[in-house]
Amino acid sequence: MHAELATSAIRPLGQVNILLVDDEPKNLTALTAVLEGADRHLILAYSGEEALRHLLHTDFAVILLDVNMPGIDGFETAELIRDRERTRDTPIIFLTAATRSEAFATRGYSLGAVDYIVKPFDPEALRSKVGVFVDLFRKTVQITRQAAELSETTTFLNGVLESAPDYAIAALDSEGRVLTWNEGARIMFGYTAEEMVGHSVTALLHADADGERPRQLLRDAARAGKAEGSFDGYGKDGRRFPLALTLGQRRDAAGASVGFVLIGRDVSETRRAEAQRAQLVEVQAARSTAEAARDRLQQVLDVLPEAIVIADADGRILMSNGVVQEITGRRAERAGAGIDASASPAEGAGSLAGADLPSPAAPEPVALEMLRGDGTPYAPDDQPLARIVRDGEVVRGEQMLIRHAVRAEPLPVLVNGAPLRDADGAVNGGVIVFQDISPIKEFESQKDQFLAAASHDLKNPLTSIKARAQLLQRRASRVEGADGQSLLDGLRAIDQATSRITSMINELLDVARVQMGRPLLLDREPTDLADLARQVAAEYQPAADRHEIVLEVDAARHTGEWDRQRLERVLSNLVANAIKFSPEGGRIGLHIRDVSVDGAEWVALDVRDSGVGIPSDDLPRIFERFFRGSNVAGTIEGTGLGLAGAHQIAAQHGGHLAVESREGAGSTFTLMLPLDAEDAPIDGAGADPTRTVAAQPHAS
Numbered sequence: 147m148h149a150e151l152a153t154s155a156i157r158p159l160g161q162v163n164i165l166l167v168d169d170e171p172k173n174l175t176a177l178t179a180v181l182e183g184a185d186r187h188l189i190l191a192y193s194g195e196e197a198l199r200h201l202l203h204t205d206f207a208v209i210l211l212d213v214n215m216p217g218i219d220g221f222e223t224a225e226l227i228r229d230r231e232r233t234r235d236t237p238i239i240f241l242t243a244a245t246r247s248e249a250f251a252t253r254g255y256s257l258g259a260v261d262y263i264v265k266p267f268d269p270e271a272l273r274s275k276v277g278v279f280v281d282l283f284r285k286t287v288q289i290t291r292q293a294a295e296l297s298e299t300t301t302f303l304n305g306v307l308e309s310a311p312d313y314a315i316a317a318l319d320s321e322g323r324v325l326t327w328n329e330g331a332r333i334m335f336g337y338t339a340e341e342m343v344g345h346s347v348t349a350l351l352h353a354d355a356d357g358e359r360p361r362q363l364l365r366d367a368a369r370a371g372k373a374e375g376s377f378d379g380y381g382k383d384g385r386r387f388p389l390a391l392t393l394g395q396r397r398d399a400a401g402a403s404v405g406f407v408l409i410g411r412d413v414s415e416t417r418r419a420e421a422q423r424a425q426l427v428e429v430q431a432a433r434s435t436a437e438a439a440r441d442r443l444q445q446v447l448d449v450l451p452e453a454i455v456i457a458d459a460d461g462r463i464l465m466s467n468g469v470v471q472e473i474t475g476r477r478a479e480r481a482g483a484g485i486d487a488s489a490s491p492a493e494g495a496g497s498l499a500g501a502d503l504p505s506p507a508a509p510e511p512v513a514l515e516m517l518r519g520d521g522t523p524y525a526p527d528d529q530p531l532a533r534i535v536r537d538g539e540v541v542r543g544e545q546m547l548i549r550h551a552v553r554a555e556p557l558p559v560l561v562n563g564a565p566l567r568d569a570d571g572a573v574n575g576g577v578i579v580f581q582d583i584s585p586i587k588e589f590e591s592q593k594d595q596f597l598a599a600a601s602h603d604l605k606n607p608l609t610s611i612k613a614r615a616q617l618l619q620r621r622a623s624r625v626e627g628a629d630g631q632s633l634l635d636g637l638r639a640i641d642q643a644t645s646r647i648t649s650m651i652n653e654l655l656d657v658a659r660v661q662m663g664r665p666l667l668l669d670r671e672p673t674d675l676a677d678l679a680r681q682v683a684a685e686y687q688p689a690a691d692r693h694e695i696v697l698e699v700d701a702a703r704h705t706g707e708w709d710r711q712r713l714e715r716v717l718s719n720l721v722a723n724a725i726k727f728s729p730e731g732g733r734i735g736l737h738i739r740d741v742s743v744d745g746a747e748w749v750a751l752d753v754r755d756s757g758v759g760i761p762s763d764d765l766p767r768i769f770e771r772f773f774r775g776s777n778v779a780g781t782i783e784g785t786g787l788g789l790a791g792a793h794q795i796a797a798q799h800g801g802h803l804a805v806e807s808r809e810g811a812g813s814t815f816t817l818m819l820p821l822d823a824e825d826a827p828i829d830g831a832g833a834d835p836t837r838t839v840a841a842q843p844h845a846s
Contacts (some may be wrong), residue, residue, distance in 0.1 A: 161187040162280050163204055167197040167223065168212040168241070173265075177210060180269045181276055194218030198226055201233050207283030208260075208276055213242040224257040237279045239263060314410035317396065320403065322346050322364050327408075334412055336382030347408060352378035352386065367393040367406055379412070388413045440465070453559075453580035456566075459573060461535050473559065473580055475551025517556060519545035530561050534576035538565045541578070543767070548580070558587045609648075615641040652715070668709040668798060675704040675713070675749060675819070679736050682717040692731030695721065699738045704749050706821045712795045716803070719788040720753040720815050727778065727813070728757030747821045748801070754814040760807035768805055769793040777809060792817075 164186055166177045174190045182188055189204065191197035195218060197211070209227070213220035220240060227233045237260045255262060261275060314334045316327035324342040332338055335350055348360035359375070366373035372394045379389035390413050396405045447454050447467035453474075456465040517523055530546070533539040541563040547556035563578035615637050622634040676699045683695045724734045737752040760768060764775045771790040789803075796803040800820050807813035 161185055162207045162283055163187050163189060164276065164280070165189050165191060165197060165200055165204075165206045165209045167191045167194065167209065167215075167220070169193060169215045170212075173212065173241075180273055181210075186280065194220070194223035194226075197223055201227060201230070201236075205232075206236055208237045208239060208279035210239050210241055210276070213240050221253060221257060224259065228257060237282075239275065241265060241267070312411065314408070314412075316342075316347065316408045316410075318347060318393075318406040318408055320368075320405050322348055322360075322406065325405065331410070334381070334410065335379065336385075350380055351389070351391075352380060363391065363393055364406070367395060368403065371395050376413075379410070388417050453582075454577065455531070455580075456575065456577050457531060457535060458575045459535055461531055461576075464575070470580070473550075473557060473582055474548055475553070517547040517549070519547065519558070521547060521556075530563055531576055531578050534563045534565050534578065535573060538567075538573045540564045545583070558583050611640070611644050615644060669711065670707045670709055672705055673708040673710040673713060675706070675708075675751060676701070676738055678710065678714055679717060679738065679751060682714065682721055683736060686718075686721050686725060690725045690734075693725055693728060693734050694732070695734045695736065697736040697738075701738045701740045701749050703740070703747065703821050704738050706749070706819060707823055708799055708819065709795075713799075716792040716795050716817060717751070717753075719792050720817070723788065723815075724753055724755035724757065724813075728755045730757075732756045741818060743818070743820070748818055749821055750819075751817045752814055753817075754812065756812040759809040759811050759813055760805070761809045765805065765807065769803070 162185060164181060166174055166181075166188055168174050168177070169192055171192070174192075178188055178190070189200055189206075191200055194215060197209070200206075211220045211223060215223075218226075220242075224238055224240075227236065227238065238257070239261045240259050241263050243265050260279070263272065263275075311330045311333050314327065314331035316331055317325040319325055323344055323346050324339075326339050327342060328339075331342075335342075348364075351360045360377070363373050363375045372392070374390070374392050377389050377391060379387050381387065390411045392409045394407045394409075395403050396407050398404050444465060444467070447465065450467060451469065453469040453472070454465075454467050455463055455470060457463050516529060524546075527533075527536070530541045530544055534541060541561055544561045546559055546561055548559055549556045560581040560583045561578060562581075563576060565573045566575040566577060568574045619634060619637045619641065622630055622637055624630075625633060676697075679697055679699075683697050687693075687695050721734065721736070728734065733756065735752070735754045737754070739750050739752070741748045741750045758777055760775050761777055764773075764777075767773045768775070769789050771787060773790075793803045796817055796819070801818045804816045804818070805813060806816075
């Protein structure tokens with residue numbers, strides 16, 4: 147029987163345990179018959195000791211305990227059950243025989259019994275009483291389980307809330323007042339939960355003047371169950387930041403709304419990231435537009451016949467076309483190439499840096515030497531592009547030579563350029579255009595050769611004409627009467643015209659010789675510049691009846707080893723021009739003075755007039771062959787050779803000829819010559835007069 151009962155004690159899932167304790171098996175059988183059910187697991191014990199062993203590891207909804215048992219009786223077993231913490235509250239129903247006195251019942255109740263039943267018992271009543279304790283046990287277990295689950299859930303939620311510092315999470319009542327909030331809310335707003343409890347969350351939100359938007363958010367959440375909005379939040383420290391809010395309803399177990407749950411997020415970083423993305427998109431769009439514009443500009447540059455270079459404010463090349471490579475023999479299209487101002491004049495200062503032509507032997511960028519039109523090197527800061535980006539100068543028609551990477555002979559080019567300016571007018575780059583003028587130079591060379599040959603051939607008949615005219619003058623001087631005088635005057639006119647033509651031919655020959663790269667053959671002899679000036683002034687004064695020619699000599703020394711005949715031509719040209727370009731007459735001053743050039747003694751002769759002057763745009767070209775000022779061309783006769791020849795004669799003497807002029811206020815031409823031969827530069831290497839005028843002051 148014990149084995150059968152033990153087998154029946156196997157508990158199906160979900161059943162409630164009931165402990166039946168009696169030393170009589172028949173009593174246990176009767177109890178089992180009354181109390182068994184699908185929702186119950188009946189465990190049988192035949193003594194108090196066995197019952198206590200079951201209670202060590204099993205919880206029971208109720209214990210039915212027989213009072214009269216051998217060994218440990220029911221009362222002693224109940225005392226031991228009540229002494230243990232785990233089983234202290236387990237309901238006990240005592241079972242006893244009807245012969246037991248009332249004192250037994252009293253003792254049973256004193257030990258914590260919930261009932262005291264006398265045998266024989268009413269099955270239905272027993273079943274009903276046990277059922278009450280079964281239901282109570284079930285509900286107690288359920289409540290305990292729910293409490294544990296709630297505690298676990300609460301712990302989990304608290305952990306979640308406190309582990310989300312980037313989010314402000316708060317519980318609000320139905321009026322929007324704070325009940326509690328998490329650490330993220332404290333970090334975001336700066337207020338602790340204690341500081342905010344009971345205060346409306348709308349006080350932390352920037353809204354319109356009457357605060358309607360936050361209240362509308364509460365109404366929307368109450369109506370729809372959830373609402374979202376964007377506001378500016380205010381921190382305790384006065385910080386204002388963009389805030390994204392989500393507001394949802396809180397409900398109780400019955401589903402009634404009891405308030406709201408607020409979740410807020412500081413979107414400052416998101417806004418900044420969005421702004422950066424928008425800016426990046428704008429930059430990329432602008433870059434695409436700029437690249438497209440650059441491509442179009444490059445296409446335009448590539449179809450132009452001139453070499454074009456665009457540089458930044460530091461002279462670094464940004465763009466160029468293919469003609470640059472044709473002219474220079476090197477590429478200069480990559481950014482970073484630029485003017486190489488580091489080279490000394492001896493190394494070819496003033497060179498353009500660029501990438502060398504593709505060649506395994508020379509992969510590194512090299513400097514490209516640029517020279518002035520006369521073959522002298524530029525000073526490092528005097529190149530056209532350097533002047534453009536540094537001074538904002540506009541370069542027009544400047545001639546230079548470029549040493550090609552392959553060709554031995556330098557290539558003559560004509561340079562034009564201008565600065566590029568930003569919206570405020572500041573120079574932020576420059577553009578320069580090179581035009582290969584070697585065909586023009588070749589044509590000019592052929593023309594010079596022709597002129598030289600033609601001039602040389604003309605000198606012989608002119609010499610013969612002059613000699614015949616002088617011979618006839620001597621004969622005519624012996625003829626008396628009016629016819630003789632008329633004949634003499636005519637012959638003198640022929641002689642003078644022949645002299646003028648011869649002088650012009652000599653000038654043309656000198657110019658042609660220098661242009662062909664051959665120096666003048668100077669006939670140097672001791673020459674007094676003051677005596678020469680007096681002679682020229684005396685020769686021109688009779689013919690200049692409306693002009694006063696005045697000579698002032700302040701120089702301590704004015705004699706040097708010079709070609710007297712050619713210097714006379716220079717002085718004659720300057721004085722004749724002063725008379726010719728002062729049609730209203732006036733004073734023509736010749737002033738000889740001392741000057742010092744790099745510590746050496748030089749002498750200067752100024753020829754000043756108060757005539758029509760020279761336009762400022764014409765000054766850079768005034769010493770070019772055949773060039774005439776724009777204000778006199780077509781109105782005052784001239785060939786445009788005199789000043790070009792005078793400039794070359796001065797340069798061949800190691801000096802230079804310069805000019806200062808203002809249109810309508812007259813001109814001053816200054817001839818400067820070294821007094822000592824050892825102080826003179828090599829013939830033909832005189833300084834550029836258009837760039838040395840300001841450095842050579844003259845007396846008023």
